[in-house]
Amino acid sequence: MYLSKEEERLLESDNPTVAKAMEILVALGEIYGADRLVEVKSAHISGISYQNIGDAGLEWLESLNAKLRVRTTVNPAGMDVIRWKEMGIDEGFYRKQIRIIKALENMGAEMSLTCTPYYFQKVKKGDHLAWAESNAVIYANSVLGARTNRESGISAIAAGIIGKTPRYGMHVKENRAPNVLVKVRDGERDDAALIGYELGRKLDYDEIPLVELPRKFSSDELKLMGAAMAATGNKAIFHVKDQTPEWNEFEIPGKKIEVSVEDKESCEPDLIALGCPHLSAEELLAIGKMLQGKKVKKELWLFTSRALAEKQKKLVESIERSSAKVFCDTCMVVSPATENFECVMVNSGKALEYLPKLRKVRAVFGSMEECINAALS
Amino acid sequence: MLKYIAQVLEGDYLRFKARVISRGDAEGEAIVSKNSFSFLGDVDAETGIVTSGDIKGESISGKIFIFPSGRGSTVGTYVLMRMRKAGTAPKAIINMESEAIVAIGAIIAEIPLLDMPEVDVLRAVKSGDIVRVHAGKEGWIEIR
Numbered sequence: 001m002y003l004s005k006e007e008e009r010l011l012e013s014d015n016p017t018v019a020k021a022m023e024i025l026v027a028l029g030e031i032y033g034a035d036r037l038v039e040v041k042s043a044h045i046s047g048i049s050y051q052n053i054g055d056a057g058l059e060w061l062e063s064l065n066a067k068l069r070v071r072t073t074v075n076p077a078g079m080d081v082i083r084w085k086e087m088g089i090d091e092g093f094y095r096k097q098i099r100i101i102k103a104l105e106n107m108g109a110e111m112s113l114t115c116t117p118y119y120f121q122k123v124k125k126g127d128h129l130a131w132a133e134s135n136a137v138i139y140a141n142s143v144l145g146a147r148t149n150r151e152s153g154i155s156a157i158a159a160g161i162i163g164k165t166p167r168y169g170m171h172v173k174e175n176r177a178p179n180v181l182v183k184v185r186d187g188e189r190d191d192a193a194l195i196g197y198e199l200g201r202k203l204d205y206d207e208i209p210l211v212e213l214p215r216k217f218s219s220d221e222l223k224l225m226g227a228a229m230a231a232t233g234n235k236a237i238f239h240v241k242d243q244t245p246e247w248n249e250f251e252i253p254g255k256k257i258e259v260s261v262e263d264k265e266s267c268e269p270d271l272i273a274l275g276c277p278h279l280s281a282e283e284l285l286a287i288g289k290m291l292q293g294k295k296v297k298k299e300l301w302l303f304t305s306r307a308l309a310e311k312q313k314k315l316v317e318s319i320e321r322s323s324a325k326v327f328c329d330t331c332m333v334v335s336p337a338t339e340n341f342e343c344v345m346v347n348s349g350k351a352l353e354y355l356p357k358l359r360k361v362r363a364v365f366g367s368m369e370e371c372i373n374a375a376l377s
Numbered sequence: 378m379l380k381y382i383a384q385v386l387e388g389d390y391l392r393f394k395a396r397v398i399s400r401g402d403a404e405g406e407a408i409v410s411k412n413s414f415s416f417l418g419d420v421d422a423e424t425g426i427v428t429s430g431d432i433k434g435e436s437i438s439g440k441i442f443i444f445p446s447g448r449g450s451t452v453g454t455y456v457l458m459r460m461r462k463a464g465t466a467p468k469a470i471i472n473m474e475s476e477a478i479v480a481i482g483a484i485i486a487e488i489p490l491l492d493m494p495e496v497d498v499l500r501a502v503k504s505g506d507i508v509r510v511h512a513g514k515e516g517w518i519e520i521r
Contacts, residue, residue, distance in 0.1 A: 056455035
C-alpha cells in the first residue's frame with residue numbers, strides 16, 4: 001500500500017497511540033489489498049457496552065492518549081446512563097460503563113450512544129466513512145450510497161485518530177456491484193425485518209443482492225431489512241430495484257434466486273422491546289399514536305437515542321403515560337438488563353438473531369403493530 | 378529453497394522474508410499448528426494452554442506461535458491484550474495469511490506479527506525449533 005511521507009511519519013510518531021493507530025490502518029490495508037489511504041468524513045465506534053468488551057476492552061480504551069481528528073460517534077452502551085437503576089443494572093456494571101464512556105469522551109468522541117448515527121449527520125452519496133456497527137454500515141452503503149467497510153470498534157477508533165481508512169472493499173465502486181438478483185415471493189408476511197433475516201441466511205458470503213421487493217419500502221423498513229441481513233449474513237451492502245441510490249449503476253446480475261419468509265419459533269413474551277436499530281422519529285410517532293390513551297399490561301421497552309428523545313420530549317412523555325418505558329443510550333441487544341426476562345418479542349430481525357446468542361433469552365417476532373398489541377393485551 | 382539449504386550447509390542461519398503486520402522483535406521456541414485459530418475459544422487466556430485443535434494441551438505462552446490464519450469473533454482481538462497482561466501471550470506470531478482480528482489484536486497487545494513468509498513456515502519450522510523474528514520496516518524470520 002502506498003503511504004505519503006506524512007503518513008509514513010505517523011507510523012514513527014512519538015505518540016504511541018497515533019503510531020499504533022497508523023499501524024492498524026496499514027496492517028488492514030496490506031491484508032485486504034488497499035492501494036492507499038483515503039480521508040473519511042466521520043468514524044463510528046462499536047463495542048461500547050461493558051457487557052461486550054469487558055475489562056480488557058475498558059483498559060485498552062483508557063490507555064489511549066490521542067484526540068480524534070474527524071467527527072466520531074459511538075454505539076449504544078449497556079445501560080441508559082440516567083435511568084440505569086430502573087433497568088435493573090447493578091452499581092458495579094454502572095461504574096465500569098461510565099469509565100468506558102469517559103475514556104471515549106476524553107478522546108473527543110461524541111457521546112451519541114446510538115446505533116443510528118445516520119439520523120444525526122449529513123451523509124452524502126460517495127462519502128467515505130469508517131463506521132463500525134453493522135446496521136449503520138449497511139444503511140450508509142445501501143440507503144445513503146456512502147462508502148464504508150464493516151469496521152471493528154478498534155479499526156474505527158484508529159481511523160478516527162488518523163482521519164483516514166485504507167481504500168479497499170466498499171470504498172471501491174466496482175466492489176459494490178450486485179451479483180445476484182433476488183425476487184421476494186409474495187407471501188402471507190412481507191415484514192422487512194423477516195425478508196432481511198432470510199436474505200442474510202440464504203446468500204453466500206460474497207454475494208451482493210439486487211432485491212426486487214413486493215412493494216416500496218420506507219426508509220425505516222430498509223433500515224430493519226439491512227440490520228437483519230447484516231446480522232444473519234454479515235452483509236455490508238444491498239441494492240433495491242427502483243429504490244436505493246446505486247441500484248441502476250451496475251449491470252443487472254445474471255444469477256437469480258427467490259426467497260420467501262418462513263415461520264419462526266414462538267414463545268410467550270414477558271418483555272416487548274422495540275428499537276433495534278434505535279427508533280426513528282417516525283417510528284416513535286407511530287408507536288405514540290398506537291399507545292395514546294391506553295395502558296400497557298406487559299413490560300414494553302422502547303429504545304432510541306438521547307438526541308431524539310430530547311427533541312421529542314412531549315411525545316416521549318405521552319408514550320410513558322401508557323407505562324411503556326423509553327430508554328436511551330442502550331438497547332435490548334447490548335444491555336444485560338434483557339437477561340432478566342425469558343422471552344422477548346421484537347420487530348427486529350437483528351434482535352431475533354442476537355438475543356438468543358448474546359443475552360441467552362428466547363425471542364419471538366412480531367410487526368411493530370403486533371408488538372404493541374401484545375403489550376396492550 | 379536450494380539457496381536456503383546451501384546457506385544452512387555453510388553454517389548460516391535459514392532466513393526468509395515475510396510481510397510485517399505488527400512491529401517488534403522476538404526470539405524463542407516455536408509452536409506450530411496447522412489449524413486456523415481463534416483467540417476467543419481456542420485458548421485459555423489465563424494459562425496460555427490451547428484447548429482445541431492439533432496442539433490441544435500445549436502452551437503458546439512465551440513462544441513463537443505459528444499457524445495458518447485467524448478466524449472467529451472480533452471480541453477475540455481483546456483476548457490477546459488480556460493474555461499480554463496475564464503474561465501468557467505468545468512472544469510473536471507468524472501466519473501464512475493474517476486476517477483482521479489477530480492482526481489488530483497483535484498490534485494493540487504489542488506482539489510482533491509477520492505473515493506471507495516466502496517459504497511455507499508450517500513445513501519449514503517444527504515445534505521446538507528456535508526462531509528469531511524481526512518486524513520493523515522490513516520483516517524476516519530466522520530459524521536457528
